[in-house]
Amino acid sequence: MVLRTVVAALLLPAAAAHATTPSEPRACAAIAADSERLACYDSQFPRPVAPPPNAAIAPEQQALYAYEGRSATRTPDRSLLDSRWELDADSKLGAFNIRGYKPLYVLPFFHTSNINASPTSPSPNHSVELPERLKAAEMKFQLSFKGKILENLFGDNGDLWLGYTQASHWQVGNPQISRPFRETNYEPELMMVFRSNYRIFGWDGRLLGIGVNHQSNGRSLPLSRSWNRVIGQVGFEHNDWTLMIRPWWIVDEEFDKSDNPDIGDYVGHGDIQLVRVWNGHEFALMLRPSPEGGAVQFDWAFPIHNQLRGHVQLFDGYGESLIDYNHRATYVGVGLSLLEWY
Numbered sequence: 574m575v576l577r578t579v580v581a582a583l584l585l586p587a588a589a590a591h592a593t594t595p596s597e598p599r600a601c602a603a604i605a606a607d608s609e610r611l612a613c614y615d616s617q618f619p620r621p622v623a624p625p626p627n628a629a630i631a632p633e634q635q636a637l638y639a640y641e642g643r644s645a646t647r648t649p650d651r652s653l654l655d656s657r658w659e660l661d662a663d664s665k666l667g668a669f670n671i672r673g674y675k676p677l678y679v680l681p682f683f684h685t686s687n688i689n690a691s692p693t694s695p696s697p698n699h700s701v702e703l704p705e706r707l708k709a710a711e712m713k714f715q716l717s718f719k720g721k722i723l724e725n726l727f728g729d730n731g732d733l734w735l736g737y738t739q740a741s742h743w744q745v746g747n748p749q750i751s752r753p754f755r756e757t758n759y760e761p762e763l764m765m766v767f768r769s770n771y772r773i774f775g776w777d778g779r780l781l782g783i784g785v786n787h788q789s790n791g792r793s794l795p796l797s798r799s800w801n802r803v804i805g806q807v808g809f810e811h812n813d814w815t816l817m818i819r820p821w822w823i824v825d826e827e828f829d830k831s832d833n834p835d836i837g838d839y840v841g842h843g844d845i846q847l848v849r850v851w852n853g854h855e856f857a858l859m860l861r862p863s864p865e866g867g868a869v870q871f872d873w874a875f876p877i878h879n880q881l882r883g884h885v886q887l888f889d890g891y892g893e894s895l896i897d898y899n900h901r902a903t904y905v906g907v908g909l910s911l912l913e914w915y
Contacts (some may be wrong), residue, residue, distance in 0.1 A: 653815045653850065653915045654779045654808050659721070660768040662729055668721045673912045674736050675717035676857075676872065678884045680908035683713040683742070685893075687902035694833045694899070698794050706750050712743040713886075713906055719764075727767075734764045734784075742894060756894045762786040766806070773809075776816065780808030786821070790895045798832045798895040801825055813850040815915065819843055839865045839891040839899045848914050855882075855913045861890070866901070868892055874913045884910040 604613055651664060657673070659665050666672075690704035719736035726733065738760040745752050764784030771778040783806065789799030801824040809816040820843035825831030841863030849856045859870040868890025874882045886906040892898045 652777075652779065653810050653813070653848070656915060658734075658766055658780060658808075659732065660766075660779060665724060666721070668724050671718050671720050673717070674719040675715065675738050676874070676884075676910055676914060677715060677717055677912040678874075678886075678908055678910035679712070679714040680884065680886060680906035681712050682710065682908065683886075683904060683906040684710045685902045685904050687900070689897050689900040689902070692796060692896050692900070694795075694798070695835055696832055699797065699832055701795050705755075706747070707755060708744060708747045710746055711755060712745045713741065713908075714743075715740045726765075730768050732766050734766055736760075736762045736764060736784075740894065756790055756896045758788055758790055758895050760786065760788040762804070764804075764806070776809040776811045778807070778809055780806060782806035782808075788895060796896060798898065799825075800831055800833065800836055800895075815848045817846045817848075819846075833895075833898055836892075836898050837863070839863055839867075841867050850915050855915065857914060861892070863891065865899075866890060874910050877909075880911055882910045882913065884908050 651661070655661050655664050686709075688707050688709055690707050691701045693700040715738065717736070717738040719734050721732050721734050723733040725731060739757065740760075741757040742755045743752070744750065744755050747753070762784050764782055766780060766782040769778050769781045784804050786802045786804050787799070788802075790797070792798070802821040803824065804819055804821040807818045809818075823837050823842065825834070841861050844859055844861040846860075847858045853876040855872075855874045857870075857872040859868075859872075861867045861869070868888065870886065870888045872887075873885045877883055884907070886904070888904040888906075889902075891901050893902065893904055
């Protein structure tokens with residue numbers, strides 16, 4: 574009897590330990606108490622704990638943190654360009670996922686220094702004879718998204734993206750002419766994007782791409798404007814700075830059959846964009862040189878609450894919209910945004 578009692582005393586702790594920490598996950602289902610069953614599953618499938626800000630992340634842990642936070646939001650282990658274009662292998666989300674592309678904003682106040690009441694173009698029947706009764710202040714908003722159609726077309730590199738951007742100018746404060754949409758530009762495009770890996774002047778070359786772009790305002794004569802481009806993309810980054818260089822070839826310009834055959838003289842043949850992310854703020858500078866002077870645009874987005882941001886936009890030059898491609902003016906806009914470049 575004494576021997577039996579001693580053996581039972583030795584075996585009971587081992588049996589209890591085996592019951593609380595089963596060797597197989599399916600054994601957790603047999604535990605009746607909810608808290609103990611949850612603890613059992615946690616012991617079998619521990620979740621990675623996010624590192625504190627600015628902490629070094631071991632290479633073998635980066636994939637775990639990336640998996641826990643796979644979204645359009647930048648995570649500590651993903652670079653600026655990677656957060657938007659899924660360049661690295663562990664950032665791929667697969668095809669047919671809608672992602673942000675260009676900034677998404679609404680500017681209730683958008684004021685111009687020079688109203689284009691009589692748009693013109695060298696193409697026949699493309700000039701307005703009677704000036705429109707437009708107001709200098711209007712509302713502007715932009716929607717933009719992209720989705721991957723095909724992934725890793727060349728080994729583990731080469732993604733095919735479909736993008737769409739729509740920017741509208743609304744004369745909401747102009748009841749005299751029934752508050753019309755003065756201009757809406759529709760811009761679908763198809764882009765092939767590759768991950769690159771080289772360094773030049775301290776900047777990391779992370780992205781190479783080429784795409785086909787169509788932009789039009791969908792209007793009838795004399796206000797119809799459109800153009801087609803083949804656009805190259807070269808992306809660099811340095812810490813929280815991103816530089817995008819986009820040269821383009823205007824297709825219709827070679828054939829002189831477009832609504833606006835001289836658009837290249839005003840809007841140019843490429844643009845450069847520099848973006849800086851700092852302490853929740855985002856600053857973007859766009860330069861677009863051309864023989865007639867081109868354009869410059871500055872955007873500043875600042876945090877308000879969660880994903881809601883304030884947005885300030887300044888533009889000077891030609892081509893703020895397609896109808897104004899050969900019209901020079903300065904524009905100032907103030908409003909809100911939900912999604913920026915990064």
